[in-house]
Amino acid sequence: MSTILMTGASRGLGRHAAEHLLRHHPDRHLLVLNRRPGLAAELTASTGNRNVSEITGDLASFADIRRAAARVDRPLDGFLGNAGLQVRSTLKATADGIEMTFGVNVLAYHLLLNLLLPKFTAPARIVVVGSDVHNPETNTLGLVPPPRWTGPRELARPVEGGPEDGRRAYATSKLGVVYLVHALARRLPEGVDAYTYNPGLVPGTSLARDANPVARALFAGVGHLLRATPIATGPAEAGRLLAEVMAGPRPAESGAYISRGEVIPSSAESYDERREEQLWADADELCGLGGTSGERRRSA
Incomplete structure (x- = not known):
């Protein structure tokens, strides 16, 4: 039986995506x-499908990620990385001393996917959730400052910063997701594809839960106003689209950027192979992989 491993399935669009997978693709086992x-148990109760199991672990801990990966005891033909966070500043750190946003949104996936790569059996699909905030031209009405790429080692350092720095770190981490997926796609074996997925603006999620009350109210108010416009997508529809990119027909060539179900170019800045390879090399060291993952790069 084919198995999809999913992060971020507990709430918001991720919960809707998980339930859609269980209801509409009952032949796939979902490992959360x-x-x-x-x-x-909650997903079984809400969908009636018992074809779901779980592993516990915190993406803000490299040790937890390693333990979780070691517990995956079945072949995988899918990975859906939906978990991500936005925190108030750039001072908060993971268990390993990495700036929290960059650590969870980028480095956690680098480590987890590299540990899981031997378990993927073609045809297989890897989808990591990005965001249109990585692109200054589509950057959520200016509520999130545009990304500022200063290099992986600098971005991994917790530093004193205010709310704007925290939001900018989120946008920068989502640019890092695109870089990571591009670099990963060059290393995957034939028949294993990787994509970045942008769900668009999804009001009603808890992404801004770490913000101060004024910022939360601002995001909630803007989201409420945009619900009836084409700019926003509700959590249920966003989850359905995400699930179908994961489990539906092959959407595009590996490495593509998919926005709300449509294959489009990501930002101009996101096509930078030098940055992508530097991210891969630095992430290997920061995650304790010792550079071994780079040896799997496919020749051009």
Whole structure:
């Protein structure tokens, strides 16, 4: 039986995506990675599908990620990386001393996917959720400052910063996701594809839960106003689209950027192979992989 490993399935569009997969692709086993136990039972109760299991682990801990990856005891033909966060400043750190936003949104996926690569059996698909905030031209009405790429080692350092720095770190991490997927696509074996998926603006999620009350109210108010416009997508529809990119027909060539179900170019800045390869090399060292993952790069 084919298996999809998914992060970020507990709430918001991720919860809707998980339930859609269980309801509309019942032949696929869904293995959820979550910080707390009990999510698999909740998903079975809400969908009636018992074809779901769970592994507990925190993406803000490299040790947890390694333990979780070691517990995956079945071949994978899918990976859906939906978990991500936005925090108030750039001072908060992971268990390994990495700036929290960059650590969870980028480095956690680098480590987890490299540990899981031997378990993928073609045809297989890897989808990591990005965001249109990585692109200054589509950057959520200016509510999130545009990304500022200063290099992986600099971005990994916790530094004092205010709310704007925290939001900018989020946008920069989503640019890092695109770089990571491009570099990954060059290393995957034939028949294993990788994509960045942009769900667009999805009001009603808890992404801004770490913001101060004024910022949360601002995001909630803008989101409410945009719900009836084409700019926004509701969590249920966003989850459905994400699930179908994961489990539906092959959407595009590996490495593509898919926005709300449509294959489009990502930002001009996101096509930079030098940055992509530097991210891969630095992420290997920061995650304790020792550079071994780079040896899997496919020849051009």
